[in-house]
Amino acid sequence: GAGVSQSPRYKVAKRGQDVALRCDPISGHVSLFWYQQALGQGPEFLTYFQNEAQLDKSGLPSDRFFAERPEGSVSTLKIQRTQQEDSAVYLCASARRGSYEQYFGPGTRLTVT
């Protein structure tokens, strides 16, 4: 079956623009995570959904970051008024209920100019 997909794969935004990043998890996976990976660093947790419920958003760096998963499948990470420090790869991962293994998508590379 298909893995986790993310779109777009690359996004260039001018500072101050809003962006929306999409994640399609593996069908039937109840858990969905977003991570931010800066160049040369490990991924850092942003937020976690179980079905449509956002259970943890402690990693979102500011109120410019917003995530949703309204029907418990596809998720969107929105960044308002992008800043240069938002430039990073944004990773989405999904997992089955009760499983330790998270399946990662290929990421969206965001560059803010």
Added chain:
Amino acid sequence: GNSVTQMEGPVTLSEEAFLTINCTYTATGYPSLFWYVQYPGEGLQLLLKATKADDKGSNKGFEATYRKETTSFHLEKGSVQVSDSAVYFCALSVGGSNYKLTFGKGTLLTVNP
């Protein structure tokens, strides 16, 4: 808080050499420990895991043992291949399955023929 420290890279080895990548952690609570691997051009994938002290995770010839007394989870392989060239990330989660991962910075391994 939770954190993971892994050895700085890059690491360059010849084929059939022995590999060790060190990983130590601090955690509030009892963590599960993971090694993830990112091959060139691909997404992160789980390599192995251990969920309690003294457990050994193993996969594709790689091994790591959960050492609570030294808070370590070092990755080893007896004989590396060119195809093992990748970035390796040590990670932990606290709170059971379906919970956020805390990653180290990653170690780039290059294996030459």
